[in-house]
Amino acid sequence: AQSVTQLGSHVSVSEGALVLLRCNYSSSVPPYLFWYVQYPNQGLQLLLKYTSAATLVKGINGFEAEFKKSETSFHLTKPSAHMSDAAEYFCAVSESGATNKLIFGTGTLLAVQP
Amino acid sequence: ETGVTQSPTHLIKTRGQQVTLRCSSQSGHNTVSWYQQALGQGPQFIFQYYREEENGRGNFPPRFSGLQFPNYSSELNVNALELDDSALYLCASSWDQGSGNTIYFGEGSWLTVV
Numbered sequence: 127a128q129s130v131t132q133l134g135s136h137v138s139v140s141e142g143a144l145v146l147l148r149c150n151y152s153s154s155v156p157p158y159l160f161w162y163v164q165y166p167n168q169g170l171q172l173l174l175k176y177t178s179a180a181t182l183v184k185g186i187n188g189f190e191a192e193f194k195k196s197e198t199s200f201h202l203t204k205p206s207a208h209m210s211d212a213a214e215y216f217c218a219v220s221e222s223g224a225t226n227k228l229i230f231g232t233g234t235l236l237a238v239q240p
Numbered sequence: 241e242t243g244v245t246q247s248p249t250h251l252i253k254t255r256g257q258q259v260t261l262r263c264s265s266q267s268g269h270n271t272v273s274w275y276q277q278a279l280g281q282g283p284q285f286i287f288q289y290y291r292e293e294e295n296g297r298g299n300f301p302p303r304f305s306g307l308q309f310p311n312y313s314s315e316l317n318v319n320a321l322e323l324d325d326s327a328l329y330l331c332a333s334s335w336d337q338g339s340g341n342t343i344y345f346g347e348g349s350w351l352t353v354v
Contacts, residue, residue, distance in 0.1 A: 158339060158340040160343075162345075168347055168348075169242070169244075169330055169345040169346050169347040169348045170283070170330065170332075170345040171242070171345075172342060172343075172344065175342060177340060216282050216283070218282075220339045220340055221339055223338075223339055225288050225295060225296030225337065225338075225339065226271060226273065226288060226296075226334050226336075226337055226338060226339050226340070226341050226343060227273070227285045227288065227296055227298070227339070228275075228283070228285065228343060229285070230282030230283050230284075231282055232281060232282050233280075233281075233282050
């Protein structure tokens with residue numbers, strides 16, 4: 127079964143600093159990969175999605191992620207953090223097959239310090 | 241705004257009771273899935289419905305059941321509630337059932353079991 131590992135349950139950065147949230151997946155075939163953001167007391171919002179069309183995926187709010195097959199990674203980055211980026215971020219993988227099931231990591235809570 | 245709406249937003253139930261949660265999918269989406277997100281955890285897949293049939297299920301007992309209606313809206317029913325069922329229940333919809341289709345989440349229903 128596929129799985130997702132997010133290293134670092136809490137990440138703190140200063141406003142204007144680089145944001146790097148780590149995600150590694152286990153899969154024997156190229157998967158579909160997603161990053162979602164969850165603001166307090168809200169549902170999940172899609173940030174970006176990897177579908178094998180390009181290894182560097184650009185998402186909303188200035189975020190991007192790079193798919194690296196050799197490292198089985200799909201890390202999320204943003205060049206300059208903003209206070210409004212404070213939220214929980216989830217990496218997810220979609221199992222191949224007829225069911226559109228997402229397997230989520232445990233999440234990374236991003237704090238942005240002024 | 242994802243176009244996925246859920247009701248109720250919050251509810252409190254007593255152990256042993258039954259609960260029904262409702263979801264309207266985004267217009268044009270024929271696939272609905274449900275996830276359980278316990279506090280501090282990533283969402284866990286409960287099941288998926290495609291054109292009124294369940295076509296995928298996670299590791300949840302049979303007391304978790306669902307329905308999808310001809311207009312593609314959906315219900316999640318949980319019988320014999322246990323304290324551990326306290327969680328955020330997320331409904332999600334997608335254009336089609338297969339893996340890789342972008343999944344859009346609602347704001348969730350917070351269930352507290354006392």
